[in-house]
Amino acid sequence: MSKVIGILAGSLRKESFSKKVGKTLLDFAPDGFEFKLIDLSDIPLYNQDFDDHNEVPEAITKFRTEIANVDGVIFVTPEYNRSVPAVLKNAIDVGSRPYGKSVWDKKPAAIFSNSPGNLSAFGANHHLRQSLVFLNMPTMQQPEVYIAHVNDLFDEEGNMKEGGTKDFIKKAVESYIVWFNKNAE
Template sequence: MKKVIGILVGSLRKESFSKKIANTLVPMAPEGFEFKLVSLDGLPVYNQDFDDHNEVPEIYTTFRNEVKALDGVLFVTPEYNRSVPGVLKNALDVGSRPYGQSVWDGKPGAVFSNSPGNVSAFGANHHLRQSLVFLNVPTMQQPEVYLAKVNELFDENGELKAGTKQFLQGAIDAYIVWFKKNAA
């Protein structure tokens, strides 16, 4: 049975660099694995009243069930104001509730951050890791994946350049080895 790894993207923008990176990762899944994009589009901001008063939006239930069925998670994220984009933090919150029923629990993860700047979304990468510790998502430590000047990593056809693809393939290979050691 294939292991399904969800890819969550911290950007909603149509031409997002993070989305382009995520789409490049999908075919990198090795035999026995499937990489699946998990949409965060339209996910309402988390409000505990929905759970407390049994008024959970259908999209919350759909999202929670989709993540619960995953074996692992990859996060591909830009940085907004030196932190995690709101859409990604909201997805973590929606999936972590109601309390005691987190869909994230024990799913091996990895964080791939990117930025047009030199800092390569270091702040978002580490803020996301802080939340993942609380959510009990064991997160790959090495190799670290920071893609600086991401706007320069694509060719004239919008494809990631060979060197970057090679680097990402190495990170995926390391994640698969790490996943096998840490999967429940």
């Protein structure tokens, strides 16, 4: 049976660079692995009343089930105001509740941050790492994946152009698979 790696893109925009990077990752799944894009667009903002009053929206139940059924996670994130986009933070919060029933626990993770600028979403990458520590998700340390000038990497059909960045991302995925195999329970 294949190991399933969920790919979460931290942007809802139709032409999101994070979604395009995530789509590129699908092609790099090695034998024995399935990479799966997980949509965040329908998840409502987390409200503890959902769980406290047993009124959990169907979209949250669906998301929690999807994450519970993956073996690892690759987060692909842009940066908003030097931090993680709200949609990605909300997904993390939704999956971590109710307290003691986190669907994230012990799933090996990697963070691929991206930006049209030079800083490559460094702030979002490191803020996300803080949350993953609390969630008990062993997170790949090397290589660090910061993708600068992401707006120049795709053709008109949204496919990543051949070149050094695509080669680096492929090698980063290979490193993640090694990391996953060492850390999966």
